[in-house]
Structure formats: C-alpha cells, structure tokens
Amino acid sequence: MFVRLVYQSFLRQRRRKLLAATAVALGTAVTTAMLVVASDIGDKISRELRGYGANIAVYPQEDTLDVRIGGVNLKPSTAGAYLDERELWKIKQIFWRHNIVGYAPFLQVPVEVSTGTQQRNVELIGTYFDKRIQLSNDDFTTGVTKTHPWWRVTGAWPADDGRDDVLIGRRLAATLGTRTGEFITLSGRRLxxxxxxxxxxxEDDAVVAPLALVQEIAGRPNAVRRVLVSALTKPEDAFARRDPGAMNPADRDRWYCSPYANSIAFQLREALPGAQAEQIRQVAQNEGAVLGRIRGLMLLVTLAALFASALAVAAAMATAILERKKEVGLMKALGAPNGMIAAVFYTEAGVLALAGGALGFAGGALLAQQISRAIFGTSVAVQPVLFPLVVALAILVTCGASAAAIRRGVAFEPAMVLRGDA
Amino acid sequence: MMLRSALRDRSRSVLAMVAVVVAAGVSTALLNLYSDLDAKLHTEFRRYGANVVMSTPDGFAPETLQQVEASLPAGSVAAPFVYAVAKASDQSSVIVAATDFARAKRLDGWWSVSAWPQRPGEALVGIRARKNLSHNGAGFDLNYGGKPHHVEVAGTLQTGGDEDSRVYLSLADLMQWTSLQPNVLEIAVPGSAAEVERVAARLRAMVPGARVEPVRQIVEAEANVLGKTRGVLLGALVVVILLATMCLLATLTTSVLDRRKDFAVMRALGATRGMVHVLFLAEISMFASIGCVVGMLLGMGLSAWIGQVNFQSAVTPRWSVLPMVLAGTLLVAAIAAALPMVLLGRAQPAALLRGE
Structure with missing residues (x-):
C-alpha cells in the first residue's frame, strides 16, 4: 500500500515531480561544480603563480659575496666558488622531486662582443633553454623556458647542445644594430x-648562450655560478619557519614531508653537498599570501552558492508539498494517520533527492570539467568522496525543507482543506 | 486585491519571496565581487613589490623625485635606491646600497629584517654580507674611492636574492660618504598591465633621459593569475546565477499555476484574458520588486562581508549592478507570469473550476 502510494504519486504527478527533481538536480549541480572547482583552485593557481619564476636559489656555500647591481654581475669569473653542473640532476631526485617544475643553471662572464663596426663589453650569460636531462626513471626537460616564462624570443631559441648559436638582448641588439640571423664575434668566436x-x-643588455658554450669561453668546464629552481610549494605557516635542527623526530618528519619552500631548500642542500639553497622570499612569501586570498575568495563564494542552492531547493520542495493540501485532506479523511502521511512525503522527498542529487552530481562534475578546461586548459580531478557527500547534502536539504511544509500540511483540518478554505 | 491575495496564502508568498530574495541576493553579491575583483587582487599583488623601475646613470635630482612621486596614481609606493661598489678591509668587493628605509619597508614587504636602522650611521646588512664582513654583529669599515666609512650593524636582512650580499645604508649616509645621488626609483603601481604601461609612458615623457621599464616578470605573471581567477569567478557566477534564475522561474511559475482557480473565477465573472494576465503580472512584479530590493541589500552585505573576511577591506558597492539585477528579476517574473497564461489560456473556466 505504502509503496504503491509513493509509486503512483510519481506516476500521476509527473510534471510536478519533474519540477522538484529539476530544482534538486540544479542545486546539486551547482554545489558539486563549486566544490570541485574550489577544492582544486589551490593547485591550479599554484601552478599559475609559477609564472613569477624561480622561488629557490642554489649557490655555492663557500662563495664570496655576489656583486650584482640590477641583475648585472660585476664579480670577476676568477673570484668565488662554483657548483658542478654534473651534480645538478640530483635536484630531480629529492623527496619532493615531483614538485620541481624546472631549474636553470647560470654562469655569467664579461666578454667583448664585436660586430663588423662596433665593439662593446657585455655580459655573457650561459644557461639551459629547454635541456633534456636523462634520469634513470624518466626524462625531464628544464631550462629558462620553465623558470623564466616571461622571457620572450623573436626568432628561435638556440639548441642547448649547440656551440655556435646565441640569443642577443633586445637593447644590445638595438645599440649594435644586429638582427636575427646575423653573426657576432665573441672572444674570437663567430656566433x-x-x-x-x-x-x-x-638580460636585455646581454648575450645569452647555451651553458656549455659559456663554460668553454670562460675555460671552466662544468662550472655553474647559481641555479634557480622553480618548485610548487605549500604556503608558509609558523610551522614551516621553525628550525628543523631543533625539532623532535616526529615534527621533523612532518616538516620534511611538507612541500614548504624551506623544506625543499633543505632537501636541495642535502642533495647537493657544498651548496646553499635559500627560498627567494619575494616570490615564495607572496605566493602564499596571494594563493590564500584567491582560495579564501573561492571558499566563501562556494559557501554562498551552497547556501543559495539549499534555500532554492528548500523553497521548491516546500512549494511542491503545500500544493498538495487536498491530497493530504483526502488521505486524512480516509483515515490515514499523520505519521503515515508524513512517511509518504518523506519517502518521496528522499527519492527525489537521491535521483536529483545523482543527476546533479554528474552534471556538476561535467560543469566543473568544462570550467577547468576553458580557463586552465587542464582537466580537474573529481574526488569520488564528493559523491556521497553531495547526495547526503541533497537528501538533508530536501528532507529538512520538506519537514516544515509536511508538518503544516499534516496539521490541516481535512474538511477545511477539501472545501478549499485553508 | 493584490495585497489580499498575498496575505491570504501566506506560506506560499513567503516561499516565493525566499526564492526571489535568494536569487537577487546571490546575483548581486557575485556580480559585485566580480566587478571589484581586479581592484582587490591588484592590491594583493602589490606585495610582489615594484612593477616599474626607473633609472638614470647620473642620478635623479631631489626635485625630480618629488615631481615623479606626486604624479603617481593613488596607492602607489616608490622607493629610491642607489648602488655603489665598495671595498671591504680584505679588498673584496661589496655592493653598498642606500634607500629610504621607511619606503623600502612598504615596497618590499617580503624583506625579513631583524631590526630596521634607527640612527644615522647604522646599516642593514644582508645575511651573506654579515657572515663575510661582520664578526658577531660588530661594526666594520668600508672603502669607496679612497674614502673610508664605518658601518654599525643595526640588523640583518634576508631575502634569498641579491640583497643578501649587500649592505644597506640610509640615503643621507651614503650621499655624505660618496656624494652619489639616487639613480634607481622602484615603483609599485596598482593596476592592470595597461595601466602600468600608461604610468611608465607618462614617466618617460616627464623625465627625459631616464629609462623606465615595467618589470615584465611581475606584470605578466600578475595579469595571468588575475585572468585565471577572474575566469573561475565568472564561471561560478554564470553557473550560480543560472541556477538561481531557473529555480526562481520554477517557483514563481508554480505559484501562478497554483492560482488557476482564481484565474477561472475571474474569467467566469467576465474578466478578459488580458485583464487577468495584467493583474497576475502586476502582482508578481510587485512581489519580485520587493524581494529583489531585500535581496540586493542582503547581497551587498554578503559581498561586503566576503571582502572584509578575505581581503580585510570592504568591497566597494557597484551601483551599476543593481539595475541589472532588478531588470533580470523582473524579466524572470514576467516570464513566470506569462508561462502559465500560455498553459491555461485555452482551458475553459468551467473545467478548471471542476478541478481538471
């Protein structure tokens, strides 16, 4: 009897049920889409923030002071210590290796550049552009295209293993009158x-060349002055700033296994003996702040959307039940107890929530996928745990919203309702 | 008549009102947030420091600096710098920089400083420089062009960048010692890439001979992140507003359909379809307007609250959003009034009254 009541109600009032289910599905879809996008926004924006470039610098521990003004190196190449280029692959072997987006080694030497007519003293910068690094498990390409995404080249990037090709800074090219495809002479080499x-x-005033070429010109095989590392990090908190040396083993493990800029720098120091690694605070510190704001914004917007969908679904459900006063009156007149009528309504609400919720979840996941594709160009992982969560939420809201309406509906005097007075 | 109809069936009116208020409120809040997002995030992004660097080989005259600063848009921060290569007692080279500490502190919030210099003669020493130059925080001597200068260490500076190898003096100290003028002005301009470029162009025209360059690293990354964030918020906004509109439409349509008996009675008493339609439309519009105004107030409050919680500054209300939301709500109300008319239009009053 009970099952038939519910079943018939769905069969007979298809339009009304469809309307209610649509409301639930829409609410669930928005909830799902917002939850999926908001839970993923941290990772996505974190990747976008790598556009600011390297957030960790590695240099030799025993190095003399840097003599750099406005990015131009004034330190003679004879002074100070160097890192060994052959060790650098270990950067991709640390605990958080998958968070290393890229690294670029640098070696600068002052050189004299001449074209047919002019001579000038400039800085020659050696680095990787898009170099392939052979690792035991997989290959990896790295260089300034990864760590300095704002570098723009008109023409072509030189090959990393080339010995004759260079890039010329925009302003230097203008003063020398050199154009792409032409040749310059640099320390006796025609490039x-x-x-x-x-x-x-x-760099606009410098010549930029593959690292190997600069090492040859400087006469320092495998020498690297410093390495800039771009890593995905977790925003710094009070725990991240603590000194790992003073921690108990459990805390130290937790610190070591969190991708803070500090712990990644610590792991780089471990991997490269004789090297000092420091977070570049301008990039690393502000990343956390900006990320926190964007994440917070999305969280609050999600909450607002959740609240709004809950209210919208509640209003739709309550309307649907209040519409059926007559039915309630009839059931009561025929002797149905209040509990029985309420049970019928709750079951109906539950079925609606389940169906609408499942449909809405699928739609919402699809919607989130579309948003992510359109904006970030990558897909988004929909956590399976969201499904029971969202459906449970849908049932809770639907039944909760129905509760007040059901209580009112059941309380009506059958005779009044049937006469149309209530 | 409209009033009585609203009062008579209170619970239904309340529900329809809730739907209107929610739809209008959420739309107002999201649109308001969205239109203020750029301003809010640009302020956040200024934590990254200067996005325009102005330099000249010969140094800026104090009047030029004042003039430049006066011309900057509100919310900008500018700090003058000058750099010199001095010799330490062991003849190694050290970069000595001078700046206005108060402004550098505002411009470069990421500098980790143990103590800022307070008195003349005190310096901020980079953490690597300190290791090489100063033993246990003691003062040391530097030499520039044959002129010695004694530096007292006020505190250490750590940034992870070039600053770690430098010694920072106050401008007055360095000018007295070396007679160099500030030759770099680092400026943080809040605003989009285009606005930054406009400021740079204006400065170029104002100070001939100076090199004015936007910092591409900062400007490009900012534009990128901002664009993506705006995109996500826009996506969310469209989805949420679409849902709110559909739910509103469904609720209002139901509430009109519910009154098919009233419709039938009026028709039976001789009202034309047009008249009944106008009556329903007027009723629902009044209803929607009241709900919309309440919703807009709540929405403004919601966006202000989000701004306060997340950005620690209230979101500026964009009044241009309000007519948009009102027009949207009224449009939905009009559709909700018209849709049942189409459905009921052909039905005979008698059939409706019989309950068919």
Whole structure:
C-alpha cells in the first residue's frame, strides 16, 4: 500500500515531480561544480603563480659575496666558488622531486662582443633553454623556458647542445644594430644570432648562450655560478619557519614531508653537498599570501552558492508539498494517520533527492570539467568522496525543507482543506 | 486585491519571496565581487613589490623625485635606491646600497629584517654580507674611492636574492660618504598591465633621459593569475546565477499555476484574458520588486562581508549592478507570469473550476 502510494504519486504527478527533481538536480549541480572547482583552485593557481619564476636559489656555500647591481654581475669569473653542473640532476631526485617544475643553471662572464663596426663589453650569460636531462626513471626537460616564462624570443631559441648559436638582448641588439640571423664575434668566436631576447630586465643588455658554450669561453668546464629552481610549494605557516635542527623526530618528519619552500631548500642542500639553497622570499612569501586570498575568495563564494542552492531547493520542495493540501485532506479523511502521511512525503522527498542529487552530481562534475578546461586548459580531478557527500547534502536539504511544509500540511483540518478554505 | 491575495496564502508568498530574495541576493553579491575583483587582487599583488623601475646613470635630482612621486596614481609606493661598489678591509668587493628605509619597508614587504636602522650611521646588512664582513654583529669599515666609512650593524636582512650580499645604508649616509645621488626609483603601481604601461609612458615623457621599464616578470605573471581567477569567478557566477534564475522561474511559475482557480473565477465573472494576465503580472512584479530590493541589500552585505573576511577591506558597492539585477528579476517574473497564461489560456473556466 505504502509503496504503491509513493509509486503512483510519481506516476500521476509527473510534471510536478519533474519540477522538484529539476530544482534538486540544479542545486546539486551547482554545489558539486563549486566544490570541485574550489577544492582544486589551490593547485591550479599554484601552478599559475609559477609564472613569477624561480622561488629557490642554489649557490655555492663557500662563495664570496655576489656583486650584482640590477641583475648585472660585476664579480670577476676568477673570484668565488662554483657548483658542478654534473651534480645538478640530483635536484630531480629529492623527496619532493615531483614538485620541481624546472631549474636553470647560470654562469655569467664579461666578454667583448664585436660586430663588423662596433665593439662593446657585455655580459655573457650561459644557461639551459629547454635541456633534456636523462634520469634513470624518466626524462625531464628544464631550462629558462620553465623558470623564466616571461622571457620572450623573436626568432628561435638556440639548441642547448649547440656551440655556435646565441640569443642577443633586445637593447644590445638595438645599440649594435644586429638582427636575427646575423653573426657576432665573441672572444674570437663567430656566433650566429638565432633570436632576439626580451625580458624587461638586465638580460636585455646581454648575450645569452647555451651553458656549455659559456663554460668553454670562460675555460671552466662544468662550472655553474647559481641555479634557480622553480618548485610548487605549500604556503608558509609558523610551522614551516621553525628550525628543523631543533625539532623532535616526529615534527621533523612532518616538516620534511611538507612541500614548504624551506623544506625543499633543505632537501636541495642535502642533495647537493657544498651548496646553499635559500627560498627567494619575494616570490615564495607572496605566493602564499596571494594563493590564500584567491582560495579564501573561492571558499566563501562556494559557501554562498551552497547556501543559495539549499534555500532554492528548500523553497521548491516546500512549494511542491503545500500544493498538495487536498491530497493530504483526502488521505486524512480516509483515515490515514499523520505519521503515515508524513512517511509518504518523506519517502518521496528522499527519492527525489537521491535521483536529483545523482543527476546533479554528474552534471556538476561535467560543469566543473568544462570550467577547468576553458580557463586552465587542464582537466580537474573529481574526488569520488564528493559523491556521497553531495547526495547526503541533497537528501538533508530536501528532507529538512520538506519537514516544515509536511508538518503544516499534516496539521490541516481535512474538511477545511477539501472545501478549499485553508 | 493584490495585497489580499498575498496575505491570504501566506506560506506560499513567503516561499516565493525566499526564492526571489535568494536569487537577487546571490546575483548581486557575485556580480559585485566580480566587478571589484581586479581592484582587490591588484592590491594583493602589490606585495610582489615594484612593477616599474626607473633609472638614470647620473642620478635623479631631489626635485625630480618629488615631481615623479606626486604624479603617481593613488596607492602607489616608490622607493629610491642607489648602488655603489665598495671595498671591504680584505679588498673584496661589496655592493653598498642606500634607500629610504621607511619606503623600502612598504615596497618590499617580503624583506625579513631583524631590526630596521634607527640612527644615522647604522646599516642593514644582508645575511651573506654579515657572515663575510661582520664578526658577531660588530661594526666594520668600508672603502669607496679612497674614502673610508664605518658601518654599525643595526640588523640583518634576508631575502634569498641579491640583497643578501649587500649592505644597506640610509640615503643621507651614503650621499655624505660618496656624494652619489639616487639613480634607481622602484615603483609599485596598482593596476592592470595597461595601466602600468600608461604610468611608465607618462614617466618617460616627464623625465627625459631616464629609462623606465615595467618589470615584465611581475606584470605578466600578475595579469595571468588575475585572468585565471577572474575566469573561475565568472564561471561560478554564470553557473550560480543560472541556477538561481531557473529555480526562481520554477517557483514563481508554480505559484501562478497554483492560482488557476482564481484565474477561472475571474474569467467566469467576465474578466478578459488580458485583464487577468495584467493583474497576475502586476502582482508578481510587485512581489519580485520587493524581494529583489531585500535581496540586493542582503547581497551587498554578503559581498561586503566576503571582502572584509578575505581581503580585510570592504568591497566597494557597484551601483551599476543593481539595475541589472532588478531588470533580470523582473524579466524572470514576467516570464513566470506569462508561462502559465500560455498553459491555461485555452482551458475553459468551467473545467478548471471542476478541478481538471
């Protein structure tokens, strides 16, 4: 009898049920989409924030002081210590290796550049552009294209293993009158300019070449002055700033296994003996702040959306029940107890919530996927745990919203309702 | 008549009102947040420091600096710098920089400083420089062009960048010692890439001979992150407003359909379809307007609260949002009034009254 009542109600009032189910499905879809997008926004924005470039610098421990003004190195190449290029692959072997987006080694030497007519003293910068690093488990490409995404080249990037190709800074090219494809002479070598480099910084006045070429010119095989590392990190908190040396073993493990800029720098120091690794505070510190704001914003917007969908679904459900006063009156007139009528309504609400919720979840996941694709160009992982959560939420809201309406509906005097007075 | 109809069936009116208030409120809040997002995030992004660097080989005259600063848009921070290469007692080279500490502190919030210099003669020493130059925080001597200068260590500076190898003096100290003028002005301009470029162009025209460059690293990354954030918020906004609209439409349509008996009675008493339609439309519009105003007030409050909680500054109300929301709500109300008319239009009053 009970089952038939519910079943018939769905069969007979298809339009009304469809309307209620649509409301639930829409509410669930928005909830799901917002939850999925908001839970993923941290990772996505974190990746976008890597556009600010390296957040960890590695340099030799025993090094003399840097003599750099405005990015131009004034330290003679004879002074100070160097890192060994052959050790650098270990950067990709640390505990948080998957968080290393890329690294770029640098070696600067002052050189004299001449074209047919002019001579100038400039800085020659050696680095990786998009170098393939052979690792035992997989290959990995790294270089300034990863760590300095704002570097723009008109023309072509030189090959990393080339010995004759260089990039020339935009301003230097303008003063020398050199164009892409022409040749310049650098410490007695004739080099082809494959492209013009625009960085908006000191490199605009320099010549940028593959690292191996600069090492040859400087006469320092495998020498690297410093390495800039771009890593995905977790925003710094009070725990991250603590000194690992003074922690108890459990805390130290937790610190070591959290991708803070500090702990990644610590692991880099471990991997590269004789090297000092420090977070670049301008990038690392502010990343956390900006990320926190964006994440907070999305969280609050999600909460607002959740609240709004709950209210919208509640209003739709309550309307649907109040519409059925007559039915209630009839059931009561025929002797149905209040509990029985309420049970019928609750079951109906539950079935609606389940169906609408499942449909809404699928739609919401699809919606989140579309948003992520359109904006970040990557797909988004929908956590399976969200499904029971969202459906439970849908049932809770639907039944909760129905409760007040059911209580009112059941309280009506059958005779009044049937006469149409209530 | 409209009033009585609203009062008579209170619970139904309340529910429809809830739907209107929620839809209008959420739309107002999200649209308001969205239109203020750029301003809010640009302020956040200024934590990254200067996005325009102005430099000249010969140094800026004090009047030029004042003039430049006066011309900057509100909310900008500018700090003058000058750099010199001095010799330490062991003849190694050290970069000595000078700046206005109060401004550098505002511009470069990420500097980790143990104690800022307070008195003349005190310096901020980079953490690597301190290791090489100063033993246990004792003062040391530097030499520039044959002129010695004694530096007292006020505190250490750590940034992880070039600053770690430098010694920072106050501008007055360095100018007295080396007679160099500030030759770099680092400026943080709040605003989009285009606004930053406009400021740079204006400065170029104002100080001929100076090199004015936007810091591409900062400007580009900012534009990128901001664009993505705006995109996500827009996506959320569209989805939420669409849902709110559909739910509102469904609720209002139901509430009108519910009154098919009234419709039938009026028709039976001789009212034309047009008249009944106008009556329903007027009723629902009044209803929607009241709900919309309440919703807009709540929505403004919600966006202000989100701004306060997340950005520690209230979101500026964008009044232009309000007519949009009102128009949208009224449109939905009009559709909700018209839809049942189409459905009921052909039905005979007698059939409706019989309950068919």
């Amino acid at each position: 082809r300019v494959t492209g013009m480099l625009d960085t908006g910084a000191a």
